[in-house]
Amino acid sequence: MNNDEHYKITLISDLTMQSRLLKDSLERGLSLHVAMVTSDGLEQGGAQLGNLVLIDYHYLDDNKFEAYNQAKGECTHSVKEIVFNCPDEAPSSYLFKWRNLVGVFYVDDEVSILLKGMEKIMNDEMWLSRKVAQDYIEHFRCADVVTTSQTYTNLTKREKEIMRLLGHGASNMEIAEELFVSENTVKTHLHNIFKKINAKNRLQALLWANNNVALEERV
Known part of the structure; x- marks a missing residue:
């Protein structure tokens, strides 16, 4: 893990049992606090995003995405975006809206895979399949x-x-x-x-x- 940079993690999701279990697993595995932000928190404004933001693939509709972008625009630091719960068959094009995308995790990925990928990301690497990375490059x-x-x-x-x-x-x-x-x-x-x-x-x-x-x- 890169100890030269202090990471703050934000998890954007509903307050469900699954999201709380994910938060606990990340905190135990990475030894970092994970702050949870819901769509209400985004839409009310003033949501503080960390420099690592995990977003549930299914969670942000157009209105929520606009509120998220506004919150991101108010950040004074750069934000690395990580998408989780991504379906295996999801087209790469759906991921193109994440301009600072550094990681994609799929619905069948175990927590151990998520932790391994997060550690890579925190060492300034990326966690993207070669196909997603190449499609992303071709898009732009x-x-x-x-x-x-x-x-x-x-x-x-x-x-x-x-x-x-x-x-x-x-x-x-x-x-x-x-x-x-x-x-x-x-x-x-x-x-x-x-x-x-x-x-x-x-x-x-x-x-x-x-x-x-x-x-x-x-x-």
Whole structure:
């Protein structure tokens, strides 16, 4: 777990036995407090969201989603969005409205899978199936032919290598093994890359690359 950053978790759901059990499991497994926010809390305004927000796939209708977005817009910090209870057959397109999506958990996922994925997310990785990640990238891909931006040109050779491996879906550990460096070195490079391209997470970096880096430089 990344001890350099203090995470606050918000669970957006109805106050049901299932949601309370989920809250308890997360708190025990992650040793962090989980605050629960209902749709009433969102619609009344003033809801305080943590920097990790878990949303029940079925919970936010259009009105609730608008209230959630307003609450998110009032945050002074960045918010990572995680969807749970997602049906296996759910189309990726339904997830595109989550602009800061970093994780998707499905209805049949055990709590152990949720805890494992949450720990990855808290270590600045993502928990998305390769299909969802690729569909998400394609959705935001610029329709026009992309030419390489000056910002990308100014990245170091090693930073460009890491961007290319990110595009292939490699994890931090896989990047480290490919480049024969430590995982901490990879994290340092990613931090520098994100700062240079104004990205908050790996997915935003990939979306940025699709709009700023010519295809032949990404393969």
